[in-house]
Amino acid sequence: MQTTISKKPATLTLWRRWNWLLWIAIVAVIYTWAITGLHFTGLQESAASVSRSIVHGLVQPDWPYVYNGSGEDLVSLILQTLAIAFLGTIISSLISVPFAFWAARGGKEWLHVRSGSGKVVLTLIRTFPEIVLAIMFIKAVGPGSYAGVLAVSIHSIGMLGKLFSEAIENMDRGADEAITSAGGNSAQIFMLATLPTIMPEFISYTLYRFEIAVRSASILGMVGAGGIGTPMIFAIQTRNWPRVGIILLGIVLMVLLIDTLSEQLRKRLI
Structure with a gap:
């Protein structure tokens, strides 16, 4: 009995051995294209003095601005920022549920068409950045927190709808099959x-989306959508660096607190 051992072509073996060189060349071309597409203008003459002023303001923040009872102080505006993020996240989480079931892929072949259209809709919603939505809603409803809530809500629908649909697709179907075998109906x-x-x-x-919404709500105020971003952009424009320092300190502490609490809650849930 004669056994024939088929040898792989030499060209295929060489390709598998040296194909990493091709990927290195592709990455190098992409990096070169990206770097050459940038135009570096250098530093302005006033960069050093401005940097010293910024650092001085961050080191010596405007502590009286923390709370003065005017409703425009740091504590009041941080609470407003949290309210924008919370309300926007709650609204979007409720609206995202039907979108998630629309975009979730089922076992039947014809459902792929339905889920594909749902995924397209969610992608279109996510296409618009929150700051663009905020500018659009400011023109529609006027400046203020209402525009910020609408911007956070609409953008979060696209993100949460995608995440929820993936959770539905990857869920364990064992309990469904058990109830079905016991004669349960669709509602059960x-x-x-x-x-x-x-x-x-x-x-x-x-x-997790609430964590992101807190950061987004802090920025949306820069275009007039309420929250802590509004006084921050005014302080930057007037070069009131102590005011900028205390606002940045408040934002950092707020984000750290929200991240810590959210992480602890997620650990208990999963």
Whole structure:
């Protein structure tokens, strides 16, 4: 009995051995194209003095601005920023649920068309950055917190809808099959199996989105959408660096606190 051992072509072996050189060349071309596309203008003559003023303001912040009872102080505006992020996240989390079931891919082939259209809609919603949405809503409803809530809500629908749909697609179907085999109907399957399975992930994603919304709400005020961003842009324009320093310190502490609490809650849920 004669055994024939087929040898792989030499060209295929060489390709597998040296194909990493091709990827290095591609990455090098992309980096070269990106760097040559930038135009570095250098530093201005006043860069050193401005930098010293910024550092001095950050080191010696405007402590009386923390709270003065006027409603325009740091504490009041941080609470307003949290309210914008919280309300926008809650609204978007509720609206995202039907979008998630629309975009989630099911087992049947015809459902892929339905889920594909849902994914396209969610992608279109995510296309518009929050700051662009804020500018659009400011023109529609006027400047203030209302425009900020609308901007955070609309953008969060696209993000949460995508995350929720992926959670539905990757959920464990064992409980669904058990209730189906016991003669349960669609409503019982949803209430007793699907909803308890996906709810922890939904809440976890909502908390994570709230963290991002807090950061976004801090920036939206720069275009007039309420929150702590409005006095910060005014302080930067007037070069009131002590005021900028205390606002940045407040934002950092707010984000750290929200991140810590959200992380602890997510650990308990999952």
